C-alpha cells in the first residue's frame with residue numbers, strides 16, 4: 001500500500017464513490033500499524049501493560065487459574081491478539097514462572113498484522129522464548145486447549161456507522177468535498193432493526209468484531225479454553241459516534257491523518273456478552289477485575305519492596321483502576337468453553 005494513504009483513498013473514492021467508515025478504518029489501521037510502532041510512553045498512545053506491570057501480572061495469574069481450571073494440560077496454546085510491543089506477554093510469562101508446569105506447557109502464538117510490531121514482540125520476549133505469528137486467528141492451531149488474551153485489539157477492528165433520520169436510515173460514509181478533501185457524508189440505507197435509536201442518533205456495528213468473537217465461540221465447541229477481552233467500550237446497548245483518532249499523542253479529526261493516526265471505536269461489549277450466551281462468561285469493569293484478581297495487595301507488596309517508587313507505582317495503578325480514569329471506561333469480558 002502506498003505510504004500516502006490519503007492519495008490512495010481519494011483515488012478509490014473518485015473512481016468508485018464514497019466508502020463505508022468500516023472500509024476507511026480497515027485501510028487506515030492497517031497502514032498505521034504497518035508503518036508506526038505506536039504504543040508506549042514514547043508512542044502515540046499508551047496501554048495498560050505499558051502503564052503498570054501489575055496489569056500483566058494479574059493477566060498472568062488469570063492464565064494460571066484458567067490453565068488449572070482446564071485440567072492443567074501438558075500443552076496449551078497461549079495466544080495473544082494484537083500484542084503491541086510484547087510487554088503484556090513478557091509480564092505474563094514472567095508471572096507464570098511461579099508455576100513451572102504451566103510455563104513449560106505454554107506455546108506462545110501471536111496474531112499480529114504488522115511486521116514492525118512483530119519485530120518488537122520478538123525483542124520483548126528474547127531469543128530463548130519460542131513463539132509463532134499469524135496474520136489471523138484462523139491459522140492458530142485448533143488443539144491443544146487455547147488460552148486467548150486480547151487487550152485493546154477489538155477496538156482497532158473496523159466499525160460501520162449508521163444514522164437514523166426522520167424518514168429512514170443512512171450509512172455514515174467517507175467521500176470527497178468539492179475541493180477534493182476527505183469528508184463524512186450520508187448515503188441512504190435499508191431500514192435497520194434498532195428501535196432504541198432516535199432520529200438524529202447514530203449506531204455503530206462491527207461485523208469484524210462479531211466475526212472474531214463468533215470464531216472463538218465456534219472453536220470453544222471443539223477446543224477447550226478461555227478468552228479474556230479487555231477494551232474501552234459499553235456494557236449497555238450503544239448509541240452514538242465513538243470514532244476517534246490519535247495523532248502524535250493528541251486527538252485529531254478521524255479524516256485528517258489517514259494511516260498516520262491511531263483510529264478506533266468503542267467496543268460494544270453488550271452485544272459481545274450476549275454473543276457468548278451458552279458459555280460461562282462474565283462482563284465486568286477493569287477496576288473490578290484488577291482488584292478482584294488481587295491488584296491492591298500486589299501494589300502494596302511492590303511499594304514496600306521499592307519505597308522510592310511508591311508514588312509512581314500508586315499513580316500508575318490509579319490510572320488503571322480509578323473510576324474517572326481507565327477503571328470504568330475499560331471493560332473485561334471473560335469466556336470459557338466449560
Ligand code: SAH
Pocket residue numbers: 029033039047048049050081082083084085088111112113114117135150151152153156157
Ligand atoms: N495489546 C497491546 C497493543 C494494542 S494496539 C497492548 O495492550 O499494549 C493494537 C495491536 O493490534 C497492535 O499490535 C496492532 O499492530 C495490532 N492489530 C491491529 N489490527 C489488527 C488486525 N486486524 N489483526 C491483527 N493485529 C492487529
